[in-house]
Amino acid sequence: MQQRRSQSSSAFNADTSDSPAQRDRARLIHSAAFRRLQSKTQVLSVGENDFYRTRLTHTLEVAQIGSGISEALRDKYQQSSAITQALPSFFQIEAICLAHDIGHPPFGHGGEAALNYFMHRHGGFEGNGQTLRIAARLGEYSQNHGLDLTRRTLLGLLKYPVLHRQVAKQPEPCASTVNLDAYKPPKCIHDDEEDILAWILEPFAAKDRERFCQVQNGRSQYKAFDTSIMELADDISYGIHDLEDAIALQLLTERQWQHDVIAQLPATGPLSENPQWYTEQLFSGCENQRKYAISRLVGQFVPAIEVREQGLFGSALLDLQAFLPESFETTLALLKTVVFDRVIKSPSVQALEYKGQQMVLRLFEVLRENPSRLLPKAVLAEFEQSHNPSRVICDYLASMTDQYANRLFTKLFNPEMGSVFDRV
Structure with a gap:
């Protein structure tokens, strides 16, 4: 993996200066992936009511609680230098919490299973794995390294430090997409991010790296302190x-x-x-x-x-x-x-999630079979150059908000809707 910015390449330590963590936090807040959380489902579908939480308001609350936990622990363990030196700073834990959901696709877990249905033989799809992919590869702040965040922030995002191929059970070939329960993704990162995982853990001793990535009973076993x-x-x-x-x-x-x-x-x-x-x-x-x-x-x-x-x-x-x-x-x-x-x-919530899942399935299938006709030019260029073109379509769909995916589906499949002036 290519060298990242100098702050990222340093070993893990409790920085006396918050500038790298502040930069991570700022990049996350100003990223497109973070803004899109305002129109992604948390529990109830976006648009059903003006009171309840979206992914964005949930994320802001997680960041506030996370920083509160960190400060409470600093007070509780002020006599233990080993703990206080390891605790993340206010900006560090906020950056991690603000990023924790940016990889979730439209329509919640229904959309997640739909994407994994197409990707289970191409490196897998899982919402937390997509979070790491956006942070380290897809984000808009660098050409090759995504949001180009510090190692510590990326480590904090590693909820499941194992690869898809290590924990995935290959389901039987599915003749029907009416029920996708068998394609609920395992907790993991995508196979495509194997190099990123290695880079994040590089400063640790070999013994620590090996144990941290262990799989037992088909699941990862460990997570970092910040996580x-x-x-x-x-x-x-x-x-x-x-x-x-x-x-x-x-x-x-x-x-x-x-x-x-x-x-x-x-x-x-x-x-x-x-x-x-x-x-x-x-x-x-x-x-x-x-x-x-x-x-x-x-x-x-x-x-x-x-x-x-x-x-x-x-x-x-x-x-x-x-x-x-x-x-x-x-x-x-x-x-x-x-x-x-x-x-x-x-049943009322599951019906909406199921409807969204079916929309994602149909969109993936049509985009995969008609890339030159339907993909935006920039996405099509990536698709044509990629060694894993299914991943490009997956990234494109995963980035969509619930409303955008709904509009695209309506434009493509509702004969009475759609205009040449509607952008896709």
């Missing part, structure tokens, strides 16, 4: 803030809340102290009371987070891990599960 902070911020946002959306839009009833969460709470934890108060506030019908309860709940999770040493790696950036105490982890799992079961898996 563990980002994932906790993501889980807290998903479990608590998306819960707020579900209640506000009356997709979760008080009865379901009592059955799925309150009745299952551990003896101790953030909700266990006063479950009746939280129930009254969340289901009061008053936005201010509901928001206060949500904020108070987040405020209990963040200071509870701790750091432990795994004793497995020579580098603290790999060995240290942020985690929640067991009772907090159990409570957060209940909140995430109720959002997943009662909202995401509801």
